[in-house]
Structure formats: C-alpha cells, structure tokens
Amino acid sequence: MIRLERRPEPSRVWTFATPFVAVALTMLAGGLMFALMGKDPVEAIRTIFWDPLFGDFASYSRPQLLVKAGPLILIAIGLSLGFRAGIWNIGAEGQYILGAIFAAATGLAFYPSETWLVFPAMIVAGALGGILWAMIPALLRVRFGTNEVLVSLMLVYVAEALLASMALGLLRNPEGMGFPGSRNLAQYPSAANLDLIPGTGLHWGVALA
Helix, strand or coil: CCCCCCCCCCCHHHHHHHHHHHHHHHHHHHHHHHHHCCCCHHHHHHHHHHHHHHCCCHHHHHHHHHHHHHHHHHHHHHHHHHHHCCCCCCCHHHHHHHHHHHHHHHHHHCCCCCCCCHHHHHHHHHHHHHHHHHHHHHHHHHHHCCCHHHHHHHHHHHHHHHHHHHHHCCCCCCCCCCCCCCCCHHHCCCCCCCCCCCCCCCCHHHHHC
16 A cells, blocks of 8 residues: 655755646646647746746746736745745735835825835835735634635725726826826836846846745
8 A cells, every 4th residue: 555654854956846846737737737728848847947047038928927926926935924824815916016116105195206215115115005905804803713725815906996986086196197097106206116137027027936
C-alpha cells in the first residue's frame, strides 16, 4: 500500500524547481486544451508566453508585466499568511481596489503640493484602506460566525461599485471635461510611482514585493 508522508523539511530542490515545473505543466495543459478546440497549440502558447517578452510589442508589454506583477505579488504574499492560518480570504481584489482608492484620494488631497511626504502617505493610506475592507468579513466572522469566503467575495462587487462612484464623483478630475476618472497621478510628481529604471516597469511596488 502506498502512503504519502510529509517531509520533515521542505526540499530545497523542489522549492526552487516548483515554479518552473508549474509553468511547464501550465503550458502543456493549455496546449492540450487549445488542441482539443482545434487550434494550433504551439501558436497559442507562443502568443501567451513568448510574444509578451520577445514579440513585436515587447518593448511595451515587458514593462507592463512588472507594473501588474507588483501588486499581485504583494496580494499573494498577504493571502498566503491568511491561508496558512486557515482563513480563506477570497476578496483580495476588493481590498486592492479600496487600497487604491484610499491611496489615490490621499495623493489628490495634496494636489498640487510638491513634497516628498505625499508618496509615503499614499502607501500608508493604501494599506489602511485594504485593512479596513478586510476587517469587514473578519469582524463579521468573529462576531456572527459568517462565512468569510462569501462575505469577502461579495464585497468585491461593492468595491467595484465604489470605484465607479469615485471615478464619476468625489475623485473625478475637475479639468477632465466631464469624463470619468481622476487626475493622472503619473503627471503629479509628488504622487507618481515612476520606473526606478526608465522603461523597465520596475517601480517601488515591484521592489517592495
């Protein structure tokens, strides 16, 4: 009889190899799925994995990979702590949105002030916004025994509605001729999270992650 036993210590080899094995298996499974749909699996995998790094538009897509990876890595790290504690937080997207709203609102509140304090204040405000949104399912779980999976997930839709409301209301650019959206923070030096190395997408969020 075969029995699986937990290793006394994690394998160093597999700790390093697991991400590469995961990518390889993803490519194989994805290629099989596209083949079953009658599509060229090699072309599909090339479009997904190769072109963003080395294709015709790679000069744009490569930096965007890091721009988007930074917050996703930070979210994954935060979720992993909860998962190890047996808490299933499925509403990270909503917490990310509220963090972004808090951070943007803080930066815009100081506009057009030119001081280095604005950006650190935005980071703190963003973290606080995410914490406060995550506290809703946490408090409901502790006080009323609600299911944090459902509550945190449903709060994502509430966060999206709040984001739309902010884009059309409190945070809308007064010089935007009525179009939804806030001022462009990239054009506000005190609040801009620009590339540490120009053209790479390596911003402070990536460095922190």
